[in-house]
Amino acid sequence: MLATWPHPKGYVCYRAPGPVTIDGDLKAAEWDAAPWSDAFVDIEGDKRPKPRYRTRMKMLWDDEALYIAAELEEPHVWATLKEHDAVIFQDPDFEVFLDPDGDNHTYGELELNALNTTWDLLLTKPYKDGGRALNGWEIIGLKTAVKVNGTLNDPRDTDTGWTIEIRWPWKGLRELATFTGAPRDGDQWRINFSRVEWDVQVNGGQSEKVKNRPEHNWVWAPQGVIDMHRPERWGYLQFSTAKPGTATFKPDSDWPARDALHRVYYAQRAFHKKHGKFAAAADLGLKDLADRLEVETTRSGCEISWLDRGAQPPKRRYSITDDAHLRTR
Structure with a gap:
């Protein structure tokens, strides 16, 4: 994993x-x-x-x-x-x-x-x-x-x-x-x-x-x-715009979703290199993420979506394509 x-x-x-x-x-x-x-x-x-x-x-x-x-x-x-x-x-x-x-x-x-x-x-x-x-x-x-x-x-x-x-x-x-x-x-x-x-x-x-x-x-x-x-x-x-030295860096609240999608992206790359095709979510071995993923595959590519279950409605959906394009919607 x-x-x-x-x-x-x-x-x-x-x-x-x-x-x-x-x-x-x-x-x-x-x-x-x-x-x-x-x-x-x-x-x-x-x-x-x-x-x-x-x-x-x-x-x-x-x-x-x-x-x-x-x-x-x-x-x-x-x-x-x-x-x-x-x-x-x-x-x-x-x-x-x-x-x-x-x-x-x-x-x-x-x-x-x-x-x-x-x-x-x-x-x-x-x-x-x-x-x-x-x-x-x-x-x-x-x-x-x-x-x-x-x-x-x-x-x-x-x-x-x-x-x-x-x-x-x-x-x-x-x-x-x-x-x-x-x-x-x-x-x-x-x-x-x-x-x-x-x-x-x-x-x-x-x-x-x-x-x-x-x-x-x-x-x-x-x-x-x-x-x-x-x-x-x-x-x-x-x-x-605060006085220099007074502001605090705020970690990106989207980081867990961003990191999860990239973990799946790299798993897909490895799967495709070995098998010549992209995998369904259940075949990637990422059990801790599988219930929050949607994977759409074609002969030439794939898109992985992640649902932010912790967000209040309307829930945000994140996605990444097989060429690493990351989107939030």
Whole structure:
């Protein structure tokens, strides 16, 4: 039986007390209002060693945009890629994944390196479900900046690391969700952050990746597997208009239903891989969920519905399709 997944991390994002200047310098007074996140962990979670360098982020918002800051400890900061929309994670990078409506489909990804070279792309749905990355997509009004605390591409000395600022306007998010302006107090979106780090060696006075070693993936909200494209395991971004430091993150009351549907979704994937077809609810081995499920199957797909018995009439019904599209109605 697939185990339940714990409620992901949450971050309370406060309104910016004033204009946010995007220059990569996080010592500006406006950032004092934003709490730092927990230090990033390995993408697989506690079963893997803790990252050797600290990574953390913080966020603010106003009527125009979402602001993201990040601090990456690194003794030898290096980057090579200078072309926009290059595959940035071939360098050490910082990545943002954002799904405002939390339906697992049509979400945005932004990557940038220490040269402030960016790659923004839109995912129609996760790669595991046949999704495509639309590299031609551009985030309207995006601004980013990087500050290197040390010397870039010079391994002869020791650096402190690099810091990042991102301004992601609401108008640059309209393709990802049905909203027309800034979020409201208490709204929650799904978000996650990743840092890609490579093992390096010095050759000819320059840092280069050690051959045949995979990258390290350090993230804010662990995924459990080496795959950032599982939006159901991303963290929660909660917007607040309260005085900074006074609001409390409120866990998603829909989480038990969301998690249950994803357990069934993964069970269906495993069944289909083995048998070449989708299963009826009784054949999935999820006895603790079977009496609350409805499974509709066709030759090419399936949809799983979950009835929230604890809700007052009219009861809510949740559903997920075989390509992970999550809906509430």
